[in-house]
Amino acid sequence: MLSQPNSGLIPRQRRRRQLISLTPLIDVVFILLIFFMLASSFLDWRSISLGTPAQATAASSSMEGALLIRVLADGGLDLSGERLDEAGVQARLASAVGRKPDQRVLVQPAAGVRMQRAVAILDLVTAAGIRDVSLIRDSRAGG
Template sequence: MQVVRKKRGGRALISLTPLIDVVFILLVFFMLASSFTEWRAIDLATSAKAVSAASVEGAVLVRVRADGGLDIAGERLDAEALAARMTSVAERNPDRRVAVQPDAGVPLQRVVTVMETVTAAGLSGVSIVRGPGG
């Protein structure tokens, strides 16, 4: 920082140019380092005990396959068909539980997307069950 003195013995003038440069560099840094994605929390009910077979009995089982497909009761579906099927299930029985079973190697984001599809259809009892090898 450079201090410039007046000729008449008054106060010293401080140059603001370096300060403005530092503020600009900090502004650019925080703009580039920030992430503007929307973060949402997912409520998952967990318990200390393992899930019993009786608590999942009668639930609709949605299997998320490692190859990107979805299965409901052995029937292969895509994302749009899953949404339509879950909407029809919610219209018949809104309290019906849904169990999402991911295969080994399925990305977590894919499982979350399936859970959001089920919840958007109007079903609230969604849980994740461990799949074979998962």
């Protein structure tokens, strides 16, 4: 007698593919987000405080005796009419602070000078110990 081909076997069921749940992945992303938000410090930003134009005009009477640093378009520096490099400017400013602790310095970037270069010079001035620093506009720039 002939037997049927599948008679002795258990019928094979199709396996259903498991669906991947995204809930644990989303939980991990939120936990990482909260961790980095709590671990980061947003209060340590460096800022440059600049006076409003009304304050600048009131302070213009005290510009007498101030040192003028012109930031030239070619990247050079001019301190009160003398062309110097950054180290020379910083040395002169340090000696000026030694003579007069409340020395005022005016920084005047020429037209075409990048803002980052002007900020670097402001940092150089404050590193020399000068606290009274003003950024002024080049009158020849126009506009």
